[in-house]
Amino acid sequence: MSEKTALPVGQEAIQEKGWWKAHRFLILRRLTQAFFLGLFLLGPWFGIWWVKGNLAGSMTFDILPLTDPFVLLQGIVGQHWPEMTAIIGALIVGVAYALIGGRVYCSWVCPINPVTDAAHWLHDKLGLAKGWQPKRNTRFWVLGMVFVVSALTGTIAWEFVNPISMLHRGLIFGMGFAWTFVLAVFLFDLVVSRRGWCGHLCPVGAFYGLLGQGSLLRVSAVNRAECDDCMDCFAVCPEMHVITPALRGADEDTPIILSPDCTNCGRCVDVCAPDVFKFTTRFDTTPAPARASRRNKQRQPEASRAA
Structure with missing residues (x-):
């Protein structure tokens, strides 16, 4: 081990490269996350409907359809054949993430990422124990269960508990029951399992990881x-x-x-x-x-x- 392990994380990089270069991708990620979330909130908050919908499915400028392929597949296994615009939207999103890396969605787009990052930061500040660590392939079991439940119930099952959708609804309609799911993710990562949600349980991350296995970036x-x-x-x-x-x-x-x-x-x-x-x-x-x-x-x- 190097003596530099005693320095605060990133301190050497700040000294060598400067504060901006030691934080640039973190800052750019926060900006892109705020940008994508802001596009969806322009309509409900300010009546500017450049983008209609949410991360599950949207229409930009009434021309460009974008559909979460994970949501689309749940609908198909639930025996709901989507419209052609939804299929085109899913193909656009799927090809994009297949090329740039599926889990880019998790770190650059997903609005829950700042929540879990904040939980990890506080976890370290408080010096809490690592906690329970489920196996990493647990998220693939959860992914499979989502499709099974969708098939059995004829619904897009994950959307009933998806904290991403719950956060979006909470921002539009105000504090309510939806925020319980977001708070649960924060507390889970804080006191139960360090980086447990995104790293071990989230089926969305599991799906996009599979999608981007051969990505170029x-x-x-x-x-x-x-x-x-x-x-x-x-x-x-x-x-x-x-x-x-x-x-x-x-x-x-x-x-x-x-x-x-x-x-x-x-x-x-x-x-x-x-x-x-x-x-x-x-x-x-x-x-x-x-x-x-x-x-x-x-x-x-x-x-x-x-x-």
Whole structure:
């Protein structure tokens, strides 16, 4: 372990790169989340109907249909054949996330992400225990159960309890029972299971992870030879198990993070002082040649003096 593990997470990156570069993807994520949510609220709040609907299904400028393919499939297994506009909308969304990475939805669009991030921040501040950690494949069992219940009941089952939809309804219609679901997710991540909701239970994340398995956009530990073992990337990653194969792999192993669990949130890029990580494509598989590390650079003057 490096002595730098004693520093606050991201502190070295702030010192080396400046505050903006050490937080840029986090800030951009918050802006995009607020942007997409704001588009849906323009109509109900201000009467500006550029976008009608919500993240489950919408129509932009009365021209562009967008449909959550997860919702569409629930309707189909529930024996409700969708209209052509819904099918086109689902194809548009599905192809987009298949190319850029399915779980980009989780970190850049989903309005519940700031809720779970806030719970994780408070969890760390309070020094709470890790808590119960269900197996990561639990979310796939939940995903399967959603389709089974939809088939048995003839409904879009997840929408009855979906905290994303509940948050949207709460913002439009005011505080009410819908907020109970959002609060439950926050408390679950805070006191029951650290990063438990998105990382272990949410079927939406499971679905989009499957959708984006072959996506082009990836994070790469391209400069992994420069890693100084500060562990900050592991501390901020919501799916920290995805980092190890790329960062700790042998020379011949790909530096690309290929796991569909990766949300492409960019926090590992933010907090890494030696710039080990970068966004790239899945075809950029060659690690960069090792540069002279800062540790060696610091030793060179000492060696010169000794000579």
